[in-house]
Amino acid sequence: MYDLIIKNGYVVSPSSTVQCDVAVQGRMIAGLGHYEETEGRRVIDASGKYVLPGVIEAHMHCMAPFQGALGANSFYEQSISAAFGGVTMYMDFANMGKGDSPYKQALARADEMKESAIDYSVHGKFVESTPEAIADIEKMAESGIPTFKMFMTYKKEGVMSDDETMLKVFEKAKQVNGLPMVHCESNGIAEINIEKCEAKQDFSWVNFAKCKPVLCEAEAFARAVYFAEYVGNALLVVHTTNGEALNTARRAHGKGLPIYVETGPHYLTLFDDLYQGENGHLAICSPPLRTPKEAQELWEGLQDGTILLTGSDDCTFDVDEKSMFLEKNPDGTWKQDFRKVVNGMSGIEIRLPLLLSEGVSKGRISINKVCELTSTNIAKIYGCYPQKGIIAPGSDADLVLVDMEKEVTLSKDVLHNNISYCLHEGFKVKGYPVMTISKGKVIVENGEFKGKQGDGEFIKRKIHPVYLERYGLN
Ligand code: URP
Numbered sequence: 157m158y159d160l161i162i163k164n165g166y167v168v169s170p171s172s173t174v175q176c177d178v179a180v181q182g183r184m185i186a187g188l189g190h191y192e193e194t195e196g197r198r199v200i201d202a203s204g205k206y207v208l209p210g211v212i213e214a215h216m217h218c219m220a221p222f223q224g225a226l227g228a229n230s231f232y233e234q235s236i237s238a239a240f241g242g243v244t245m246y247m248d249f250a251n252m253g254k255g256d257s258p259y260k261q262a263l264a265r266a267d268e269m270k271e272s273a274i275d276y277s278v279h280g281k282f283v284e285s286t287p288e289a290i291a292d293i294e295k296m297a298e299s300g301i302p303t304f305k306m307f308m309t310y311k312k313e314g315v316m317s318d319d320e321t322m323l324k325v326f327e328k329a330k331q332v333n334g335l336p337m338v339h340c341e342s343n344g345i346a347e348i349n350i351e352k353c354e355a356k357q358d359f360s361w362v363n364f365a366k367c368k369p370v371l372c373e374a375e376a377f378a379r380a381v382y383f384a385e386y387v388g389n390a391l392l393v394v395h396t397t398n399g400e401a402l403n404t405a406r407r408a409h410g411k412g413l414p415i416y417v418e419t420g421p422h423y424l425t426l427f428d429d430l431y432q433g434e435n436g437h438l439a440i441c442s443p444p445l446r447t448p449k450e451a452q453e454l455w456e457g458l459q460d461g462t463i464l465l466t467g468s469d470d471c472t473f474d475v476d477e478k479s480m481f482l483e484k485n486p487d488g489t490w491k492q493d494f495r496k497v498v499n500g501m502s503g504i505e506i507r508l509p510l511l512l513s514e515g516v517s518k519g520r521i522s523i524n525k526v527c528e529l530t531s532t533n534i535a536k537i538y539g540c541y542p543q544k545g546i547i548a549p550g551s552d553a554d555l556v557l558v559d560m561e562k563e564v565t566l567s568k569d570v571l572h573n574n575i576s577y578c579l580h581e582g583f584k585v586k587g588y589p590v591m592t593i594s595k596g597k598v599i600v601e602n603g604e605f606k607g608k609q610g611d612g613e614f615i616k617r618k619i620h621p622v623y624l625e626r627y628g629l630n
Pocket residue numbers: 217339440441442443469471499500501
């Protein structure tokens with residue numbers, strides 16, 4: 157007798173969509189095939205639905221002090237919102253300041269995440285390369301934390317890694333089968349542009365995007381790729397927004413270099429016209445939103461395999477936090493000053509729906525590609541495959557049932573986070589997660605959350621060396 161049988165769904169993997177049943181025993185998938193209803197303690201009829209491996213969110217910032225803000229969701233609340241978006245595991249970053257131990261900060265972060273209802277992990281973060289900090293890399297890798305994040309900007313915030321830090325982290329990461337992750341924006345280009353805004357005293361939302369143009373990102377992207385090539389290690393570039401950067405990645409891939417590129421659904425679906433609105437500050441994120449041209453370049457990057465990963469870069473800041481340092485004009489409008497607005501936007505719950513709708517329903521990518529981009533590839537490159545990221549015997553029974561006919565108008569009222577706005581307000585999607593199963597337990601069903609605080613576990617990760625030696629996750 158199995159604990160659960162999911163009957164008749166279209167079971168999706170990167171390479172196939174097969175109509176069959178999934179049998180679950182305890183926390184694991186026991187088998188795929190055809191089972192009698194009498195063989196299951198509970199049977200879920202998934203006829204007409206797609207069954208995908210649970211979404212993995214490897215890029216979010218929850219309860220992470222940044223630019224004076226913290227975020228509106230606790231980790232438990234974040235796990236609820238995530239689960240409604242089909243997410244069954246998430247990863248966040250250690251909070252780091254100069255003088256902190258990256259290892260201790262990573263462990264402390266994992267401790268904070270214990271209240272999560274879904275499984276979790278943490279990335280190390282580097283802001284300097286003291287011998288002590290670099291020595292922590294080995295300890296982190298041994299503790300199941302083989303990913304190390306660096307920012308090439310945010311110097312004023314005290315979290316930028318300089319070139320030497322990047323090179324030293326890259327070198328050490330290589331020795332322990334680790335993977336550096338980099339936020340690519342040239343601090344220099346951004347800063348000289350901000351100085352020009354200072355000269356004109358014009359800090360409008362629109363100017364935020366102008367201070368960080370495509371080349372601001374592309375220069376840093378190319379520098380990071382050259383550093384990785386020089387050191388001979390793998391690299392993951394987060395939240396890539398444009399074809400200029402993708403062309404650098406393509407050149408690297410042509411040489412077989414393991415340069416992995418992530419983009420986020422906001423860069424595929426939202427554009428810089430939002431900065432023209434009075435509430436454009438709510439859309440301030442780094443890199444900034446671009447134009448439909450760059451979004452099209454990203455779709456092409458997803459289609460041709462230049463981009464193998466997606467992440468929401470979720471930062472659930474409510475209006476009060478986005479506006480906390482701003483003043484108003486006498487007519488009640490915002491005195492626009494992008495320097496005073498925390499960077500980041502919410503998105504963990506809508507990453508899967510946006511990819512299903514704008515990707516699969518609109519014929520741009522297959523549902524198998526969505527499976528790779530939201531789960532399988534992420535599990536592989538971040539080192540938790542095949543425990544996560546695939547529907548196969550022995551893997552965790554982390555599953556999301558998707559109804560490709562379900563139409564939803566996105567709105568703050570349909571989402572489950574703690575904020576009072578939605579940048580996709582009124583955006584219609586076709587294709588939506590309708591049930592989420594975490595380690596064999598149904599945690600979202602009929603629009604209700606059924607998970608439990610603290611049911612999430614820390615997942616130790618180890619990256620297969622083959623992915624770090626040459627480009628590709630097959
Ligand atoms: O604007 C963003 N993305 N804020 C969060 C921090 C980061 O850069 O990822």
